[in-house]
Amino acid sequence: MLHNGCLEKASQWLRSAKSLAVLTGAGISAESGIPTFRGAAGLWRNFRPEELATPEAFARNPILVWEWYEWRRELIAAAEPNPGHLALVELERRIPRFTLITQNVDGLHDRAGSRKILKLHGDIWTDRCTVCGSEVVRQPGEKASTQPPRCECGGIRRPGVVWFGEPLPADVWRKAEEAVQNADVMLVIGTSAVVYPAAGLAPLAVSRGAKVVEVNLEKTPFSSMVDCSIQGKAGEILPKLL
Numbered sequence: 001m002l003h004n005g006c007l008e009k010a011s012q013w014l015r016s017a018k019s020l021a022v023l024t025g026a027g028i029s030a031e032s033g034i035p036t037f038r039g040a041a042g043l044w045r046n047f048r049p050e051e052l053a054t055p056e057a058f059a060r061n062p063i064l065v066w067e068w069y070e071w072r073r074e075l076i077a078a079a080e081p082n083p084g085h086l087a088l089v090e091l092e093r094r095i096p097r098f099t100l101i102t103q104n105v106d107g108l109h110d111r112a113g114s115r116k117i118l119k120l121h122g123d124i125w126t127d128r129c130t131v132c133g134s135e136v137v138r139q140p141g142e143k144a145s146t147q148p149p150r151c152e153c154g155g156i157r158r159p160g161v162v163w164f165g166e167p168l169p170a171d172v173w174r175k176a177e178e179a180v181q182n183a184d185v186m187l188v189i190g191t192s193a194v195v196y197p198a199a200g201l202a203p204l205a206v207s208r209g210a211k212v213v214e215v216n217l218e219k220t221p222f223s224s225m226v227d228c229s230i231q232g233k234a235g236e237i238l239p240k241l242l
């Protein structure tokens with residue numbers, strides 16, 4: 001792994017961090033066996049994002065979109081949080097002003113024990129009625145249904161995630177921006193940094209003069225602008241940073 005001496009610097013910054021913001025993407029769940037979006041065995045491989053994760057796709061083919069989410073829920077239910085998730089739980093214990101901002105919808109940060117989580121793109125374990133908006137939380141053991149269930153009001157339910165073209169939950173986004181603006185250190189872990197507005201958080205941290213550390217298997221559009229770009233697996237690097 002090429003760390004170009006970054007590990008020492010990054011752990012130094014973490015030790016003296018007064019307020020830490022962390023942004024995670026699918027890469028932190030890869031070692032739990034959850035396929036990433038754009039990787040080789042990615043979730044998008046046999047479909048394009050526009051085909052599945054959009055309101056239009058759900059309106060056009062609710063069964064196909066629903067089945068894709070049921071398949072992902074089964075994958076996630078069988079997965080366990082990995083040392084990368086657990087390292088962030090430890091960081092939350094050590095640093096009082098800590099915010100975990102995640103693009104992931106898999107709920108593995110919750111299961112690992114993280115508390116202060118801002119879910120920018122919603123939660124795959126929540127279904128929301130398309131008519132009255134009422135939400136129900138799915139239990140992982142729950143039997144998968146072959147088509148979107150119906151709400152008491154008669155409306156069909158959809159996965160409680162943010163699709164392409166949909167706005168992020170306003171209060172969650174505001175809190176994420178605030179956390180990044182007030183952070184003196186930011187960790188950006190396992191994200192390809194192509195989806196906005198989430199991808200705008202790291203440049204925001206850089207513009208505010210925070211120390212920004214990226215942990216990723218490969219280079220991303222951010223790698224050249226961050227203070228430290230550590231190439232490696234989150235599940236190995238994060239425990240080392242502790």
Ligand code: BV8
Pocket residue numbers: 024025026027028030031036037038039042053103104105121161162163164165166167168189190191192193194195196197198215216217218220232233234235
């Ligand atoms: C919005 C939830 C406006 C659903 C997701 C053109 C057309 C249409 C839209 C747009 C467009 N141009 C820009 C847009 C906006 C669009 C966007 O950014 N599109 C991109 C593709 C260009 N954004 C939106 O539509 C957003 N909404 O803009 O609304 C608006 C405003 C007001 C009013 C109305 C509308 C909504 C975006 C949210 C979409 N939902 N997910 C679901 O999960 O099913 S996005 C989905 O992909 C994820 O949530 C995640 O956020 C995103 C990116 O994925 P990553 O997490 O980065 O994962 P990826 O596979 O890409 O990368 C993994 C990384 O990990 C890699 O770098 C890899 O190297 C690394 N890695 C792998 N293994 C490891 C590792 N690193 C460390 N350790 C390892 N072991």
Ligand code: ZN
Pocket residue numbers: 129130131132133134151152153154155
């Ligand atoms: Zn309803």
